[in-house]
Amino acid sequence: MQQSPAQIRHAYTRMRLIREFEERLHVENPKGEIAGFTHLYAGQEAIAVGICENLDERDYIISTHRGHGHCLARGCDPRDMMHEIYGRADGLCKGRGGSMHIADLSKGMLGANGIVGGGQPIALGAAIACALRGDGSVSVSFTGDGASNQGTVFEAMNMAVVLKAPKVFVFEDNGYSEHTGASYGIGGDLKTRTEGFGIPVWEADGFDYFAVYEAARDAIAEARAGRGPVAVLATATRYFGHFEGDPQNYRAKDEVKRFREEKDCLMQMRRRVVEAGIFSESDLDAIDAAVIEQIDAAVASAREGPRPGPEIMLQDVYLDY
Amino acid sequence: MAVMTMRDALNDALHREMERDERVIVLGEDVSGGAGGTSGSRDAAGGIFGVTKGLLPRFGDKRVIDTAISESCIVGMANGAALAGLRPVAELMFADFVGVSFDQIFNQMAKFRYMFGGKAKTPVVLRMSMGAGMNAAAQHSQVIYPMLTMVPGLKVVTPSNPADAKGLLTQAIRDDDPVMFLEHKALYARKGEVPDGDHLVPFGEAALVREGQDATVVAIARMVPFAEKALDKLEAEGITCDLIDLRTTSPLDEETILESLSLTGRLVVVDEANPMCSMASEIAGLAARKGFAHLRAPVQCVTAPHTPVPFARELERLYVPGPDRIEAAIRDVLKEG
Ligand SMILES: Cc1ncc(C[n+]2csc(CCOP(=O)(O)OP(=O)(O)O)c2C)c(N)n1
Ligand SMILES: [Mg+2]
Numbered sequence: 001m002q003q004s005p006a007q008i009r010h011a012y013t014r015m016r017l018i019r020e021f022e023e024r025l026h027v028e029n030p031k032g033e034i035a036g037f038t039h040l041y042a043g044q045e046a047i048a049v050g051i052c053e054n055l056d057e058r059d060y061i062i063s064t065h066r067g068h069g070h071c072l073a074r075g076c077d078p079r080d081m082m083h084e085i086y087g088r089a090d091g092l093c094k095g096r097g098g099s100m101h102i103a104d105l106s107k108g109m110l111g112a113n114g115i116v117g118g119g120q121p122i123a124l125g126a127a128i129a130c131a132l133r134g135d136g137s138v139s140v141s142f143t144g145d146g147a148s149n150q151g152t153v154f155e156a157m158n159m160a161v162v163l164k165a166p167k168v169f170v171f172e173d174n175g176y177s178e179h180t181g182a183s184y185g186i187g188g189d190l191k192t193r194t195e196g197f198g199i200p201v202w203e204a205d206g207f208d209y210f211a212v213y214e215a216a217r218d219a220i221a222e223a224r225a226g227r228g229p230v231a232v233l234a235t236a237t238r239y240f241g242h243f244e245g246d247p248q249n250y251r252a253k254d255e256v257k258r259f260r261e262e263k264d265c266l267m268q269m270r271r272r273v274v275e276a277g278i279f280s281e282s283d284l285d286a287i288d289a290a291v292i293e294q295i296d297a298a299v300a301s302a303r304e305g306p307r308p309g310p311e312i313m314l315q316d317v318y319l320d321y
Numbered sequence: 322m323a324v325m326t327m328r329d330a331l332n333d334a335l336h337r338e339m340e341r342d343e344r345v346i347v348l349g350e351d352v353s354g355g356a357g358g359t360s361g362s363r364d365a366a367g368g369i370f371g372v373t374k375g376l377l378p379r380f381g382d383k384r385v386i387d388t389a390i391s392e393s394c395i396v397g398m399a400n401g402a403a404l405a406g407l408r409p410v411a412e413l414m415f416a417d418f419v420g421v422s423f424d425q426i427f428n429q430m431a432k433f434r435y436m437f438g439g440k441a442k443t444p445v446v447l448r449m450s451m452g453a454g455m456n457a458a459a460q461h462s463q464v465i466y467p468m469l470t471m472v473p474g475l476k477v478v479t480p481s482n483p484a485d486a487k488g489l490l491t492q493a494i495r496d497d498d499p500v501m502f503l504e505h506k507a508l509y510a511r512k513g514e515v516p517d518g519d520h521l522v523p524f525g526e527a528a529l530v531r532e533g534q535d536a537t538v539v540a541i542a543r544m545v546p547f548a549e550k551a552l553d554k555l556e557a558e559g560i561t562c563d564l565i566d567l568r569t570t571s572p573l574d575e576e577t578i579l580e581s582l583s584l585t586g587r588l589v590v591v592d593e594a595n596p597m598c599s600m601a602s603e604i605a606g607l608a609a610r611k612g613f614a615h616l617r618a619p620v621q622c623v624t625a626p627h628t629p630v631p632f633a634r635e636l637e638r639l640y641v642p643g644p645d646r647i648e649a650a651i652r653d654v655l656k657e658g
Contacts, residue, residue: 087633098632181357250358
């Protein structure tokens with residue numbers, strides 16, 4: 001653990017924020033106020049945060065349909081995100097995008113994406129912009145095990161190598177692509193595939209914040225130094241269904257319970273930090289309490305937020321038309 | 322006759338056709354589901370809308386193929402399997418994913434027969450869910466049939482009820498040309514009477530759902546039940562209309578539309594698509610070209626606005642042409658002439 005207490009506090013807070021955000025949405029969703037598809041990230045927090053703690057404001061990320069964790073890890077405002085998920089006029093995307101399309105370009109967050117595999121070439125485009133600027137910045141795409149089978153991902157990997165672009169491919173293997181196990185859909189394995197393109201791969205236990213952080217630190221340093229694209233491969237699980245309401249017939253009944261009890265990323269981080277004497281249990285409890293308060297406030301204000309009217313539907317199709 | 326949902330009617334057609342012809346195969350993402358999962362159960366999904374449920378246990382994994390998330394490959398595989406003598410029914414979970422696989426659709430399957438001197442047959446059915454109604458936002462809610470309708474070589478099907486869904490899907494599977502089969506996701510739970518046994522609805526024959534005198538209303542898919550709602554209200558005031566359910570946008574049943582127009586002189590077209598290059602503009606053009614002499618008032622087009630599909634409930638409701646807007650358009654078309 002070479003991170004300062006302040007860094008660790010920051011990372012722990014972000015992970016807790018994601019967890020509470022998602023757990024709370026899981027509770028709120030059945031009440032019927034939230035429309036559309038909601039894909040929750042709980043269980044994978046260490047990956048988004050372990051990666052994003054290595055980024056600064058010059059960098060870019062692009063997310064997936066399961067975007068809340070990536071957005072929060074990148075510093076998007078949880079209140080504005082909550083308003084978006086509730087479809088409010090003052091949401092982060094004016095209520096037009098919803099859960100699956102949260103974006104905040106001011107934070108280098110190029111959007112959650114409803115098209116699986118849509119993001120990787122886009123992130124490569126941002127990476128060539130980084131290279132042109134020559135400021136050592138990088139561009140990160142998050143890719144699920146399922147998404148890794150989309151042709152666009154292979155095309156982006158190949159071009160990233162050809163162009164020696166500062167592109168970071170983060171593969172998140174959570175074991176499932178909707179209702180199908182990762183092992184069914186992936187021919188070969190993610191590591192050797194990626195290495196086949198000449199992209200070096202750092203593997204990490206996606207339940208272990210420190211492991212992801214360190215893998216990402218080393219990988220991203222290579223990309224920043226202009227040595228071409230890199231990949232981080234992290235394995236974890238999602239705690240909830242593919243979407244809220246998924247009956248999860250494809251999954252053993254006790255699977256999640258076991259992961260929660262034995263591997264949970266927040267549980268592990270707490271244990272490590274307390275054992276190392278960096279923070280006490282009560283320090284961490286205080287962080288948790290503050291996060292819960294923040295989420296309570298975000299949900300309360302989202303529920304009362306302004307409903308979008310016709311002008312919001314018609315604006316912003318073009319800049320000028 | 323049995324009363325069932327559109328979902329079950331489609332499922333019935335798939336079962337029957339796979340039973341009848343062993344060249345029929347089904348492929349797509351999670352068409353069965355559960356492979357590689359920890360519950361040990363296959364057919365864990367049966368398609369994300371349940372349309373392909375039960376096919377894997379009945380017909381096995383050589384004919385019911387779960388794929389990775391690779392839409393371009395799914396459609397390409399269907400094309401190749403068709404050229405090699407099979408009759409694939411491929412599924413795209415959402416019509417929007419045509420965006421990922423469009424080359425295989427409009428450069429490949431649509432053109433084989435023509436380019437290859439009339440020697441190829443590509444009996445692919447590409448099923449997909451379409452439309453707004455679930456607040457699934459801009460990348461999971463589009464109708465896109467106008468884009469497919471403009472491609473020579475494709476037939477395009479848009480059922481509005483369970484009986485037609487069964488009859489049109491059966492026809493699609495037996496048809497030797499590539500067929501785009503668009504299932505409106507807000508209609509999967511719609512119930513109706515469905516003929517038992519073999520049921521075929523030929524392509525290019527619109528259905529006259531209601532007869533009336535004051536105007537001709539042409540509608541597609543979910544717009545049909547919405548138009549019926551509007552007509553229920555107007556009929557209470559003594560206003561009656563012909564309601565034509567297009568059923569297929571390609572081939573297009575011009576005759577039924579023009580014949581009705583010749584009797585009513587007034588035309589309202591209801592189309593969930595964006596207005597430019599839509600079925601609404603196509604049919605308005607048809608009226609201008611071939612029905613001009615009968616027109617007593619400007620054609621009214623009821624469509625979505627020229628915007629992507631918005632997420633929020635309030636916005637999606639504004640976006641989708643609903644019964645109120647249809648009613649208003651019918652009243653407008655009756656004002657003039
Ligand atoms: C092009 C495209 N195909 C299919 C889908 C439907 N879909 C959404 S998420 C998903 C599974 C993605 O699995 P994975 O990449 O492992 O991400 P996870 O859901 O596990 O986070 C599928 C098939 C989609 N949104 N876009
Ligand atoms: Mg996955």
